[in-house]
Amino acid sequence: MAAQRREPRKTRRVEAEAPRPRESVRARVHALLRARITSLELLPGAPLSENELAAELDVSRTPVREALILLGEESLVDVFPKLGTFVSRISVDAVLEAQFMREALELAALREAVTKSGAPDIAALRAILDAQRDALKAGDADGFFEQDEAFHRRLMEASGHRTLWRTVATAKAHLDRARRLSLPLPHRIETLVDEHTAVVDALERRDAARAEDALRGHLQGVFDDIGTIRASHPELFADPHEQPGSAPARPRVHPGLRA
Amino acid sequence: MAAQRREPRKTRRVEAEAPRPRESVRARVHALLRARITSLELLPGAPLSENELAAELDVSRTPVREALILLGEESLVDVFPKLGTFVSRISVDAVLEAQFMREALELAALREAVTKSGAPDIAALRAILDAQRDALKAGDADGFFEQDEAFHRRLMEASGHRTLWRTVATAKAHLDRARRLSLPLPHRIETLVDEHTAVVDALERRDAARAEDALRGHLQGVFDDIGTIRASHPELFADPHEQPGSAPARPRVHPGLRA
DNA sequence: CCGTCCGCACTTACATACAAGCCTTGTATG
DNA sequence: CATACAAGGCTTGTATGTAAGTGCGGACGG
The missing domain is CATH 1.10.10.10 (Winged helix-like DNA-binding domain superfamily/Winged helix DNA-binding domain)
Structure with missing residues (x-):
């Protein structure tokens, strides 16, 4: 395909099309x-x-x-x-770092949420869990992931930290790419909702230790899945023994997958 | 000053000047x-x-x-x-979030460093502390901060996490701006080196609890200083009661400080 | 004197033009 | 046939041009 054979863009836009710039x-x-x-x-x-x-x-x-x-x-x-x-290919190092970061931040936030959260927080979280169960029953993978994201985000808000989610989301993106590949395992997914529920239950009872254990176990379990995935999709992962200082796996030729 | 009254840049550079582009x-x-x-x-x-x-x-x-x-x-x-x-003005919210994030990540890393670090790590950290003490004696504020940065960075490397520093550094930048203002307090600074030393000592003895306490206290102390600073330089801080959702303190007029 | 309105000077947002490096591939040559 | 080489087409990096929004300040009317 030749580049830019498209007609020159009008410099003056038609105003009918841009209601919210x-x-x-x-x-x-x-x-x-x-x-x-x-x-x-x-x-x-x-x-x-x-x-x-x-x-x-x-x-x-x-x-x-x-x-x-x-x-x-x-x-x-x-x-x-x-x-x-x-x-970017899924880098084992990047996934490890993302997991570490996410665990550290979400657990620290949860510790504060145990004392700071209130009934509205619990209600909102339970509503998200219901929606997640619905998505699960309907086989709606995208919806399931949306609610998963919403759950963790809302949990962090319950701790009073409003701007921290951006950082966690950046880390989470790397984990999610790997997790998407594990979707075909439905039994695993059902477990996830239960784990979420256990966190909320402990949070509602203000049981810090149990909440922490539940969330840690949940995050660890998610992480463990990734190793399973790697075996079946090696081409999506970066060279496992790459030195981080050296040139980052420059493709010899344009790496395939085109079209 | 009128804009761009400078002569047009040569499109072809003289090659004598660009050895490492x-x-x-x-x-x-x-x-x-x-x-x-x-x-x-x-x-x-x-x-x-x-x-x-x-x-x-x-x-x-x-x-x-x-x-x-x-x-x-x-x-x-x-x-x-x-x-x-x-x-950006120094936002109290941003500083709080940065402090929280830094504490969560550095403490989590330290917990791993207690088991993973070795003699070379300890030696490198002690060397940095020596350099920091030298900078302190010489009254070299920039050097002192450089070594402070080096210390925390090296400490995180000792935990085996090589890419996580970027995230911590982003948060640290907000804290550092505030800390710079507290430099005139020399007694505080001497304390900092001692606190660093206590962390390394506990790390060398593989005393996880003490290392954690030392680092937590250190980070908290640094954070407490910021409140003191705020009173003397209110113009450098953002509106304390600003809603994060609303427009972020748009300047009525171009905010002063222009030359 | 005071308020209103309009234009100007400045800004960033987006579009386009040009430069320079890398890989491929065709071609010529041994 | 194999290999060296050079040209061309792609890429991103940088430079510059154009559009459009904002606040200030002066002119003007009350």
Whole structure:
């Protein structure tokens, strides 16, 4: 495909189409690509061309490029100068670090939530659990993950920390990519909701120790699944024994998966 | 000052001046501005114009803009569309969150370091402490802070987590801006080195509980100082009762401090 | 004197043009 | 046939041009 054979964009937009330009183009592109990556719609290793994306989304390269830079900061893409940008492969190190970070932050927040949370928090959490069970029954994988995200996010809010979720979400993105691959295991998923429920139960009884144990076990279990996945999808993972200081697995040729 | 009265940049660079263009211009600008902000060379509230910075650094607006976007992600600058970009004021909420995050991550890492660290780690840490004491005697504030950063970074490496420092450093930046203001208190500073030493001592003895207590106390003490500072420099702090959801303290007029 | 309105000077957001590096592939040569 | 080489097409990096929003300040009317 030749680049940019599309007709030049009109500099003056028709006003019928832009009711809410409140959110910047960059933010929209960033959110879109992030969703595509974490949902595995874009597989690890897939190339992301600034030109192609700009053409597809009908915007200029500038906001696309800025979005890719931000995704690079989150390690969701790897940018190789003058070579190309690719969805990052799942790095064992990155997953380990993400798991560690998530565990440390969520457990610390939970300790505070035990004393700070109130009835509205518990009610909101239980509502999310109900929705998650519904999604499970309906076989709605996307909805299930949405509610999972909502649960952990709401749990952190219950601790009074409102801005910390961004950091946890960044770490969680790496774990989620791996978890998505384990979806075909339905028995595992049912367990997850039960584990969530145990956390809320302990939280409601203000039982700090039990809440902590429940959440820790839950997070550890999620992490353990990833090892199982790796065996069946090795091409999605980065070289396991890579030195972090050295060049980060530059692809010899444009790594496959194109189209 | 009128914008861009500088002569047009030569598109072809003289090659005598660029021996190592390995690091992108964006990365250099980002690092430079970050250093200026965390060192308080650029005070909270100070305006950062893409045009002015591009002219001063003799680069185009593009890498400057990209660097500012990254700093915005770290909450070190606030970008108000079509209005201006300003060094972020020290937000009490942000400092609280940074403190919480740092404490959670560093303590969790320390727990692992107690079992994983070895003699080389201890030796490296003690060397850093010596350097820190030297900087203290010499009255070298910048050097002191450098060694402080090195200490905490090395401590995290001793736990085996190599990539986690980036996250901690982002949080630490907000705390450091406040701490810089407390430098005139020399008695406090001497305490800091002693606290660091206590952590290493306990770590060497593999005394997890004592190491944890020492580090927790140290981090808490650092945090307590910030409250003291706030009284004497209120203009550097954001509105204390600001709703995080609402507009983030948009400046009525370009906030002063301009040259 | 005071309020209102309008334009100007500044900003960032987005679009486009140009530069430079890497890989592939076709081609010529041994 | 194998290999060296060079050109071309792709990529991202940087530079610059254009659009559009915001607040300030002066002109103007009351």
